[in-house]
Amino acid sequence: xxPRVAYFPDSFHEVNxxxxxxxxxxxxxxxxxxxFLCIRAGKTNSPxxxxxxxxxxxxxxxxxxxxxxxDLAFDPLFGRHITRIERELDRFRPDLIHIxxxxxxxxxxxxxxxxxxxxxxxxxxxxxxxxxxRRFNWFTQHLPSPAAxxxxxxxxxxxxxxxxxxxxxxxxxxxxxLCELLExxxxxxxxxxxxxxxxxxxxxxxxxxxHEHKLVLGYVGRLSIEKNVALLPILERQLAALGIHEVQFLxxxxxxxxxxxxxxxxxxxxxxxxxxxxxxxxxxxxxxDLLVFPSHTDTFGNVVLEALxxxxxxxxxxxxxxxxxxxQNKTGxxxxxxxxxxxxxxxxxxxxxxxxxxxxxxxxxxxxxxDAVFDRVYAAYQTVLP
Numbered sequence: 001x002x003p004r005v006a007y008f009p010d011s012f013h014e015v016n017x018x019x020x021x022x023x024x025x026x027x028x029x030x031x032x033x034x035x036f037l038c039i040r041a042g043k044t045n046s047p048x049x050x051x052x053x054x055x056x057x058x059x060x061x062x063x064x065x066x067x068x069x070x071d072l073a074f075d076p077l078f079g080r081h082i083t084r085i086e087r088e089l090d091r092f093r094p095d096l097i098h099i100x101x102x103x104x105x106x107x108x109x110x111x112x113x114x115x116x117x118x119x120x121x122x123x124x125x126x127x128x129x130x131x132x133x134r135r136f137n138w139f140t141q142h143l144p145s146p147a148a149x150x151x152x153x154x155x156x157x158x159x160x161x162x163x164x165x166x167x168x169x170x171x172x173x174x175x176x177x178l179c180e181l182l183e184x185x186x187x188x189x190x191x192x193x194x195x196x197x198x199x200x201x202x203x204x205x206x207x208x209x210x211h212e213h214k215l216v217l218g219y220v221g222r223l224s225i226e227k228n229v230a231l232l233p234i235l236e237r238q239l240a241a242l243g244i245h246e247v248q249f250l251x252x253x254x255x256x257x258x259x260x261x262x263x264x265x266x267x268x269x270x271x272x273x274x275x276x277x278x279x280x281x282x283x284x285x286x287x288x289d290l291l292v293f294p295s296h297t298d299t300f301g302n303v304v305l306e307a308l309x310x311x312x313x314x315x316x317x318x319x320x321x322x323x324x325x326x327x328q329n330k331t332g333x334x335x336x337x338x339x340x341x342x343x344x345x346x347x348x349x350x351x352x353x354x355x356x357x358x359x360x361x362x363x364x365x366x367x368x369x370x371d372a373v374f375d376r377v378y379a380a381y382q383t384v385l386p
Contacts (some may be wrong), residue, residue, distance in 0.1 A: 001097050001379075002032075002035065003385055004037075004092065004095045004096075005094060005096075005098055006094035006097045006108060006109070007025065007036065007039070007097075007098045008040070008099045008100070008109030009040050010101040010103040010105060010106060010125070010377075011040075012038070012041070013042055014187040015253070015254075015275050016072065017298070017299070017301075017302050018100050018101065019215040020302050021302075025374060026038055026054055027370070028106075028374040029053060029054050030052055030053065030054050033053045034378075035053055035055075035092075036054045037056070037057070037088065037089075037092045037094060037240055038054065038055070038056045038057070039056075039057045039109075040056070040080075040087060040105065041104075041105065042058030042059075042060070043058065043060055047110070049345065055138060057084070059078070059081045061075035062077040062080070064076055064077045069364075074104060075104050076104070078104035078105070080107070081108075084275075085108060085112065089116070089376065094118060095118060095385060096107050096118060096384070097113040097118060097188075097383055098120075098121040098167075099121070100123050101124070101125060102121070102161050104162050106122070106164065106228035107164070110122075110164060110167050113191060114167065116154055119169040119170070120168040120169055121168055121171070121172065121173070121380075121381065122164070122167075122170075122171055123172035123193050124171065125300075127283060137159075156258065162182075162185040165185075167190070168188060169232055169384040170190075170191065170380060170381070171183075171186065171188050172190065172192070172193035172380070173190055173193065173299065174193060174300035175194070175326070176375075177321075178190075178321070179191070179363075189383070191377070193376075193384075194300065195300050195370075195373065195376055196305075196371070196373045197302075197308075197309045197368050199366050199368075202285055202307075202309035202365070203310065204311030204330040204358065204362055205286070206282050206286035206287075207286040207311075208286070209287045210285060214248045215244075215248070215289050215344070215348045216247075216248050216249075216250055216288045216289045216290075216349070217235075217247060217248070217249050217250075217289070217290055217291075217292045218252070218284070218289075218291050218307070219232060219249065219251045219291070219292055220252040220284075220285070220291070220306070221293070221295070222254070222255040223253050223254060223257040224250070224255040224256055224257055226297045226358075227255075227296040227297070227298075228296055229255075229257050229294070229333055230257070230260070230264070230347060231337055232251070232261060232292065235344065236249065236269060238272075238341040239348075240295050242345060244249045244344075244345060244348050247269060247344075248269055248270075248271065249270040249271065250271050250288060251270060251271065252272065252273045252274070252276050252281065254275055258272065263348065281306075282306075282310065285306060285312055285386045286310045286311065288310070289312065289347070290312065290313055290315060290347055291304065291307035291314040292315055293317075293322060294316075294340065295319075296319040296320060297314075297315065297320055299321045299323055300321040300322070300324075301320070301321050301322035302324060302352070304322045307361070308325070308326075308332075308362065309365035311358040311359070311361055311362040312358065313332040313358060313360070313361045314332040315332055315333040315340055316333075316334055317334070317336065317337065318335070327364070330357065330360045333361045374384065
């Protein structure tokens, strides 16, 4: 019999990798009729589907919530829901609790697993320690040794978060590099929990562009400091200096850096589409020529895989998870910040190579599926269940 899993995701309705993975995890449990309880932050509870094996409990955040991003927050008063959660867990009787990070949901999930004496699984989806270091940049840049101070902030953050993850019996991470880091810091076994992609939704056939003479450079994700989006205006200026003017940026997402990007990218060369979902997002991907993803902190990079499925090669940095998705010179480029311009120039001047990369990208993505990802997660659960 499959285990009864109570899942406490950091986010579910928001626009980020944790939420995207969580929605697909719920869909997987529904497809396979697995007993699954998803306890998450939200405003309304949909009517229960008597034919579904998946149950949900949505709990509102309070006025005291602290904003982290435009659509993401931490509620220090979330503990007021303990009685409701306890009642739901009593009824559902989980065999295992799975958390996704050090949020209010994650802390409560860990506490309930401890109180009930059932195994805790914890997946690492966001490099919170690296985010913390970059978010403190406004302060550390004024100190005598900003790089050293930033490194200490990162190290202290990792040490703090590791204490939560040590409570788990089993860990998951989206790439092998992170698994090794977690195993080293927690002494607990870590399994891969990668990401899948819907190759029917994200498809090159959705391309609707009428004019192909321009090179459309896309960015999808939060417009925030840890995503290194400040590199985009630099790329535009460097390309213009090389005489490559037929370039258009298509920027999808929102965040604190949007105003800065609007001020530094020429209006005629940048389209800010805001947050897109579903078919609108898939069409936007298909209309790109190259995904430019300069983040150094992403643990996986859902958007990179979605771009590849849309027949769009990607250029990523050598840091974090995206480098495990892109195959150098075949489905895109892995390059440091100062080599992004050279990579873009290569494709701007060789459209035949771009066409070949587009096909390679699509071929790679067709070998990825969410079912394969979560089949492996359930197999790993069995290693810690009685």
